[in-house]
Amino acid sequence: MLKKSVNSLLTTWLAGLIVLLPLTLTLVLLTWVVSLLNRVIGPSTYIGGVFAAMGQPFATNTYLAYGLGTVLLVVAIYVLGLAVQLGLRKPLAWLTDVTLRRIPLFGKLYNLADRFVALLDKKEGADINAMSPVWCFFSGDGVAVLALMPNPEPIDIDGRHYYAVLVPTAPIPIGGGLLYVPVEWVKPANIGVDAFTSIYVSMGINPPPNSPRKTE
Incomplete structure (x- = not known):
């Protein structure tokens, strides 16, 4: 009788855990991604310093300058996307072929990254x-x-x-x-x-x- 009660309690607990597990894993993954981004491009990193330097002409506070620099970068990427949609993909690809792809070692790494992105971009x-x-x-x-x-x-x-x-x-x-x-x-x-x-x-x-x- 006691064994059946324990099994019933355990089964009920596992059912609740299964329902909660996806949400928990999602929050853990989101926390990990935010932490990784903070370590890679946060205000205290080199890339974050570049973002802050981009925003310094418009703000004196370090964090505000970082935020403005990030916004400027997002806008710049959007403008680049518009240029690609307007037919500049081939000229940009040609420019990449005659510059980045010809740099020793860096060109090979760029080719590898370009192939990976091409796989992700497949519709x-x-x-x-x-x-x-x-x-x-x-x-x-x-x-x-x-x-x-x-x-x-x-x-x-x-x-x-x-x-x-x-x-x-x-x-x-x-x-x-x-x-x-x-x-x-x-x-x-x-x-x-x-x-x-x-x-x-x-x-x-x-x-x-x-x-x-x-x-x-």
Whole structure:
């Protein structure tokens, strides 16, 4: 009896801990990020001193100057973003290629950082939205597979035309396998990408909005 009571109390306590744990971890992570930023770019650091120096013409107080310098830097980055959106990306990339990338050691570090940022900047949703949902009938009259076709242009493989299709892995539509399927096996699915994604995310619980109809 006592063991059951202890188990019940422990189970209840663990249930409360599980509910509280995400919030606790979030606060711990937020505290760590703020502490890290303070150590890296806080008012007492070298970078913080640069920010303060930027704001000193407008304020005499050290912390106020640091805040103004930070605001100026944020505004400057925003202006740079506007310049990129207005078509200056290529000139800026060319300037980087002929300057920063040619510096020994620093250029290699910059290339590594640039590749990492490029991975973070990838818009997976935009890539999926550019594809077309299709039905693939394997063997021409066999298993029907719902896939994405990234390119409507067929390719020639050993004298036969094929489409490149991506068959996702449920429930993560952005993963899967790349298959080359004969063009006569592929039919338009006539559904949107959102419906396609919902089918895979639900692992097939959500049916296709319309049934495929094969044409001879």
